[in-house]
Amino acid sequence: MNQQYVLAVDQGTSSSRAIIFNKQGESCAVAQKEFTQYFPTSGWVEHNPKEIWATEATVIFEAMEKLGINGSNIAAIGITNQRETTIVWDAETGEPVYNAIVWQDRRTAEFCDQLKAQGLTEMIHHKTGLIIDAYFSATKIKWILDNVSGARERAEQGKLRFGTVDSWLVWQLTGGKLHITDATNASRTMLFNIHTLQWDEELLQIFGIPRSMMPDVKSCSEVYGYAGPTLFGCQVPIGGIAGDQQSALFGQLCTEPGSVKNTYGTGCFLLMNSGEKPIMSANNLLTTIALQRDGKVTYALEGSIFVGGSVVQWLRDGLGIIRSSSEIEALAASVPDTGGVYFVPALTGMGAPYWDQYARGSITGISRGTTAAHIARAALEGIAFQTLDIVQAMQRDAQIPLKELKVDGGASRNNLMMQFQADILDTKVIRPRDTETTALGAAYLAGLAVGYWDSVESIRQQWTIDSTFLPTEDRQRVQAAVQGWQAAIQRTLTPEK
DSSP states (O other): OOOOOEEEEEEEEEEEEEEETTSOOOEEEEEEOOOOOBSSSSSOOOOOOOHHHHHHHHHHHHHHHHHHHGGEEEEEEEEEEOOBBBBBEETTTTOOOEEEEOOHHHHHHHHHHHHHHHHHHHHHHHHHHHOTTTHHHHHHHHHHHHHHHHHHHHTTTOEEEOOOOHHHHHHTTTOOOOOEEEHHHHHHOOOTOOOOTEEHHHHHHHHHGGGGGGGGEEOOOEEEEEHHHHHSSSSSEEEEEEEHHHHHHHHHTTOSSSSSEEESSSSSEEEEEESOOOOSSSOOOOOEEEEEEEEEEHHHEEEEEEEEEEHHHHHEEEIOOOOGGGGGGHHHHTTOTTTEEEEEEEEEEOOOOTTTTTTOEEEEEOTTTHHHHHHHHHHHHHHHHHHHHHHHHHHHOOOOOOOEEEEEEEEGOOHHHHHHHHHHTTSSSEEOOOOHHHHHHHHHHHHHHHHHHOOHHHHTOOOOEEEEOOOOOOOHHHHHHHHHHHHHHHHHHTTOO
């Protein structure tokens, strides 16, 4: 019997994964492989594009092997990826001209300051929905063209291609036949007009980026082409692409305006479905494309937290107070509170709603009685406090009260943190049975494109709750804790802020 599945290719910031889903939306096989993080100098973060592809190809094969299937059992492939991360490669050879510059990278912060000084903030925000920041792809592409020998000349001759990681994966899967992206990833480049749904010529000119470098922009759910037989033994349709956070929004089935999810991954990303008209934020949030499907565009408000779960990695690798990330919950739970310690994890600057490129992390309130457990608990609470800051900004923008927060991502399995999140938000926090909703969203988009699932309504029946966290903490204690957090934030932001 030729059982059919959908393969989700989930290329994250720290690892490559492949997850195979069945018709019930159940994960049947998972393979994951970490890859190297490069930190050439302070504030710089890079990946090797070839290693990204090699690890992804490896886990695709491993996942199929675990399930005992081959390409003929794959109905469609969906791709979801770390967004903004920038790769430039040779159009003929497929060779990258430089390492991938990761979304966390801050090397172009000074150039961003120049753009602001030129009075371009409002124009760029209106066209793209974004804040001028080193986070996005545009300044990273410019840096590569300006700093890699011969790159600008080759780009102007039409010999180079740019892509976010989804484009790079599709290029590899199709043997260089397709140079595409989707509307969600395009909307994170600071080069895409979210109103006209086109690459913006004025922005391309400002950043000095030839139009020939840019991929064709497609919807999130359609058959773009086929992965070649090298990996699968046959041609397999590629049917879905979405940036990781938009994919998680869809995987959480936040399809109604006002529905909100937060993904607790390397960073944390809070998205609110804002419907078919973009809400331009007055509170330092991003306006982004949530989905393009069946001729319709849905927008979202987004708050980006640069350091979420990666603060736990830092406690493991930098401070050495835990040996594995899974130990942090027990360590944090070994004390009743933080003992007055606050940890603002601005290890790569502050994202929404502060947008301070130069802020660096701070731990305040340390005394002789402070232990590793207090710092661990303060780190977890710091993630939840950052989420509160964004929710408050989002409510001011959208004028929609938060009824519930759906959560996903690896760190959402931390019950201590989820309870604290419910307490400080004063609302219920809902964790689904499958917290890998990023991959599930990509699978749904691909499956819908080929008729594996017939409608969003049919997949909605598959979404089930694992746990609901209700606020239990005394409101006065919560308010005091929030005031302490706000004081810690003010100590962390750079003086001009």
